[in-house]
Amino acid sequence: MDRIESQIVQYIDGHKESYIAFLQDLVRIPSITGYEKDAQEFVRKKIEEFGVETEFLEPDLKKMFEKFPEVAQVPSIGEEGLDMPLMTDDKFTYEQIMASPYDRLKSYKDRPNLIGRIKGTGGGRSLILNGHIDTVPIGDRSKWKHDPFGAEIEDGKMYGRGSVDMKGGIATMVFAVEALQKLGIKLKGDLMMQSVVNEEHAGGGSLGAVAAGLTADAAIVVEPSGNNYMVEDGSNGGVYWQVVIKGREAHAGYRWKGKELYGVSANEKSSLVIASLLKMESEVNKDETLMSFCVGKLHGGTYATASAPECVINGVAYFYPQLGTGPAGINKVKKLIRDAVMNIDDPWLKANPPELKFQHYDDAYKLDSSKDAVMQTVKGCIRDVLDKEPGVKVAGGGCDARHLGNQGGIPAVVYGPGTALLAHSTDEYIELDDYIKAIKVLAVAIYRWCNGI
Ligand SMILES: [Zn+2]
Numbered sequence: 001m002d003r004i005e006s007q008i009v010q011y012i013d014g015h016k017e018s019y020i021a022f023l024q025d026l027v028r029i030p031s032i033t034g035y036e037k038d039a040q041e042f043v044r045k046k047i048e049e050f051g052v053e054t055e056f057l058e059p060d061l062k063k064m065f066e067k068f069p070e071v072a073q074v075p076s077i078g079e080e081g082l083d084m085p086l087m088t089d090d091k092f093t094y095e096q097i098m099a100s101p102y103d104r105l106k107s108y109k110d111r112p113n114l115i116g117r118i119k120g121t122g123g124g125r126s127l128i129l130n131g132h133i134d135t136v137p138i139g140d141r142s143k144w145k146h147d148p149f150g151a152e153i154e155d156g157k158m159y160g161r162g163s164v165d166m167k168g169g170i171a172t173m174v175f176a177v178e179a180l181q182k183l184g185i186k187l188k189g190d191l192m193m194q195s196v197v198n199e200e201h202a203g204g205g206s207l208g209a210v211a212a213g214l215t216a217d218a219a220i221v222v223e224p225s226g227n228n229y230m231v232e233d234g235s236n237g238g239v240y241w242q243v244v245i246k247g248r249e250a251h252a253g254y255r256w257k258g259k260e261l262y263g264v265s266a267n268e269k270s271s272l273v274i275a276s277l278l279k280m281e282s283e284v285n286k287d288e289t290l291m292s293f294c295v296g297k298l299h300g301g302t303y304a305t306a307s308a309p310e311c312v313i314n315g316v317a318y319f320y321p322q323l324g325t326g327p328a329g330i331n332k333v334k335k336l337i338r339d340a341v342m343n344i345d346d347p348w349l350k351a352n353p354p355e356l357k358f359q360h361y362d363d364a365y366k367l368d369s370s371k372d373a374v375m376q377t378v379k380g381c382i383r384d385v386l387d388k389e390p391g392v393k394v395a396g397g398g399c400d401a402r403h404l405g406n407q408g409g410i411p412a413v414v415y416g417p418g419t420a421l422l423a424h425s426t427d428e429y430i431e432l433d434d435y436i437k438a439i440k441v442l443a444v445a446i447y448r449w450c451n452g453i
Contacts, residue, residue, distance in 0.1 A: 001384050001444070004185060008443045009385060011179050016436050020158070022046065023171045023435065024151035027160035031167075033134040034077030034104070036197040039167075040114045040133055043195050046174055047116045050181040052193065056112035059197070059208020065094035067211050068407050070327035071363050075105045076201040078137040084201055087242060087357035090334070108197065113205050115214065116193035118177070124188025124450045126216040127374075128410065129173040129442075130206060130400060131223065132199030135162035136424045143426045157429040165423035168430040168438075169222030169416035170195055176442035189450035192216060199400050201360060206400035210408040218374035218449060219408075220442070221401045222416035224423065224430075228437045229388040231378050232414035235399035236292075237325075237364030238318045239333045243341055244355040245269045245300075249309040264348055266311035267300040272344050273313065273354060280340040284323070291333070292318040314359070321366035321394060326406040329364045362398035363406055371411040374449060378415050381445040386437055396420065415442065 001009070012019075031039035044054050064072045074086050074097055085102055086092065098106060114133070120126065138148040138161050146152045146159035153159075158168075173193055180187070192214065196205030225232045250263030274295055281293040293315070300311030317333055324332045341356045367375060375392070382390040395401070395414055404412040417438035418430045447453070 005384070005444050005447065007183060008179055008185070008447065009440050011183055012175070012436065012440050012443060019171065019175050019436065019439065020432060022174070023158060023167060026167045026171060027151035027158065027163050028149050030149055031133050031135055031162065032078040032137050033198055033200045034079065034082070034111070036111055036133050040112060040195060043133065043170060043174065044114050047177070047193065050178045052116040052118055052177065055115045057115050057209070057212060058112045059108040059204050060211060061097070061107055061204070062094055064204065064207050064211045068207060070330065071407065072207060073202045073204060073360060075108060075198055075204050077104060078200065084240065084359045087359050089357060108204065108208065111197045113197055113209055114195040115209070118187065118191040120187045120189040120191065120450060122188060124452050125218065126190040126192070127446060127449050128192045128194060128214070128216040128219040128404065130194040130196065130219055130221045130404060131166055131169040131173055131416070132197070132205060132400060133170060133195045134197055134200050135165065136200050139426060145427055153432070156432050158432055159427055159429045161428055163428055164224050164418035164430040165420065165428065166223050166416065168418050168435050169224065172417055172435060172438045172442055173222050175439045176446055179439070179443045180447060185447060187446070187450035188452065189217065191446060191450060196400065203362065203398065203400055203403055206403040207407060210403050215408060215410055219401070219404045219410045219412040220374065220378065220445065221399060221404065221412055221414045222442070223395070223399055223414050224416050224418035224420045225414045226393070226419045228386060228417065228434050228441070229382050230391045230393060231375060231382070232395045232399070232401070233372070233375055233392050234321045234366035235364065235395035235402055235414070236318045236320055236397060237329050237333070238316050238360070238362045238398055239330060239337065239358060240316045240360040241314070241337055242357045242359055243273055243313045245273060245311045245313070246352045247308045247310065250307050252305045255307065263307035265301070265307035267308045269346070269349060270298065270300060270311040270313055272346055272349065273341055276340045276344050277337065280336055284336065288322070290320045290323050318397065319364060321364040323364065325366050326363050330361045334358060334361070363402050365399070365402035365405045366394070367405065367411060367413060374411050375413050377449045378413055378441070378445050381441045381448065385441050385444050
């Protein structure tokens with residue numbers, strides 16, 4: 001590390017308490033998907049204090065569908081009925097959303113992305129820092145040992161919804177930039193901070209930012225990437241599906257009309273559909289694991305004494321970037337699912353084809369190895385600041401890096417405090433030591449990247 005870098009690390013060590021206090025305040029402002037604005041205003045006020053120029057920019061839903069029809073999703077709100085409320089045979093359309101009864105999902109009104117800008121002095125490389133302000137709901141409150149919005153600290157961990165996913169990351173970007181500003185360190189390249197809305201189950205905030213033309217030479221997404229020394233160079237995609245299987249309802253005593261089968265339970269037929277889907281998964285994974293298939297929910301039938309007239313199965317297929325990045329991967333996985341559901345050798349299912357719909361889909365992302373300069377910068381900072389050998393992996397779930405990378409063409413990596421294993425869980429927490437370390441690594445990474453070091 002050079003003299004300035006040592007100065008940055010020293011400055012951050014001297015301000016830990018204020019970083020922890022800010023994160024507590026931020027966790028105490030609920031920002032469940034759909035209700036992001038208060039937290040955005042809080043972050044905006046903070047970054048303006050140290051000279052960042054800010055703007056609230058609501059994602060333009062129509063433009064997102066015009067520019068990116070294969071990946072644009074229905075906006076979501078973290079409430080029953082408003083989280084992935086629509087289905088499609090193939091792809092969602094803007095018209096479908098406008099024709100739906102969900103008025104609150106027809107635009108991003110009052111759900112602004114926060115954009116912060118620091119103009120470079122010229123001649124350097126520009127950088128976007130991106131994180132999402134929205135969190136999933138708390139689930140069953142009685143299962144939490146800690147107040148989900150209390151930001152209680154115990155044994156070096158801060159508990160609360162959004163602590164690790166990803167208010168810790170948002171605060172990391174805030175204080176990495178603050179340290180540089182307070183030390184008067186000039187950057188040659190332009191720096192942009194993005195605190196986006198609606199990452200959870202839509203990705204609409206970041207897609208909106210890309211659709212608005214916001215770009216840079218590289219991006220660092222500050223999602224939890226794992227124990228401070230891990231960087232992610234990609235993320236898995238996911239296709240959320242639903243299959244509805246029809247049966248023929250009959251009282252249990254009248255299943256047979258002589259030799260002829262009359263009562264057909266949709267539940268019995270569901271086992272054929274599930275078997276076919278799992279066979280597809282094992283074929284895809286024959287040589288290498290590329291798909292992680294989940295049969296999440298199954299509901300069928302009315303009475304124990306009647307064959308089920310209908311069975312509904314919901315699930316998701318997460319898939320690795322090797323199956324295809326961007327729209328190509330999504331379309332490939334949809335086809336694999338469609339073929340598995342529709343081509344089952346069973347007379348009843350042939351005569352009464354199951355109905356397949358898609359509820360949501362994320363593209364997979366992988367950093368182009370020929371454009372990995374930003375990865376080299378982050379890895380170098382982990383080595384120099386933390387004295388640890390960095391590791392690289394692909395994020396298990398969807399991540400907004402996909403929109404910056406695939407749709408925006410911006411080389412994007414993921415580096416942020418904490419581990420995603422704890423995301424969305426009861427008693428979610430962030431290790432405070434992780435958080436402070438990530439601020440240091442990120443601050444030095446911004447300094448090096450923007451100045452071409
Ligand atoms: Zn997240």
